[in-house]
Amino acid sequence: MEQTDHITNDNLAEREAKPAMLRGWRRKCPNCGTGPMLKGYLTVRDTCEVCSEELHHHRADDGPSYVTILVCGHILAPIMMYVFETWRPDTLVLTVSFMIAFVALALYLLPRIKGVFVGLQWAKRMHGFGRDAAQSPAE
Template sequence: MDAAMTPEMSEVTAERPLKQAIWRGWRKKCPACGTGPMMKSYLKVRDTCTVCGEELHHQRADDGPAYLTILVVGHLLVPFFHFGYVRFRPDPMLFSAILAVLAVAMSLYLLPRFKGLLVGVQWAKRLHGFGTGQNDD
């Protein structure tokens, strides 16, 4: 049965490198070619790659990037909050303002990268119609 597979069928079932797709997504590049920009605005994913033509409109990141961002920012700031307050005893309003600015800056940096990462995972695992020629919602 494997000998009867057409080149199109083997292309659809071929393994895609997950780590490479995750890294390309983290850099906000197309998971297929790694050179084309994935985003056309801050969080809007292009329908197709401008370099290789890979269809990216299948992606369904939804709330995943926001949850990951909250998880990472929270886990990074809590130890900083504890250490900073115990060690330096700053004014609570000043410390809150500093932590708020830090949290917003980290969130703005991480959010589009996590979205790209999730799109890369979906592309590598052929989820939601990536690589099948049809939408498998």
């Protein structure tokens, strides 16, 4: 395939995924790393307040929720088994305490994992990130 004239060198430059994902984990703009990515708890800003990078292209959808549940379950399930086998607490105490721990961990991780998803999409130029304005969506 032949490259067209309206694609700039910036669009061809490789973006590193790891720094963009780490910036997303900190809930910062994947481009500059200083501007806030989120407004509120989970709403991604349309543009970065610092570098004016467009962030509205993201398509995080349900991915961060699924990954958050997966991570929380894999962290807390072995701990719950250890606590149960070691101290044999009352079932109600064990259930309520681990439900509270699960919700707290999920609330902590969810916006960070969403930031990682947006950072990865930005780095890989997915869903319109880095697309030239003159370039059609079919290209």
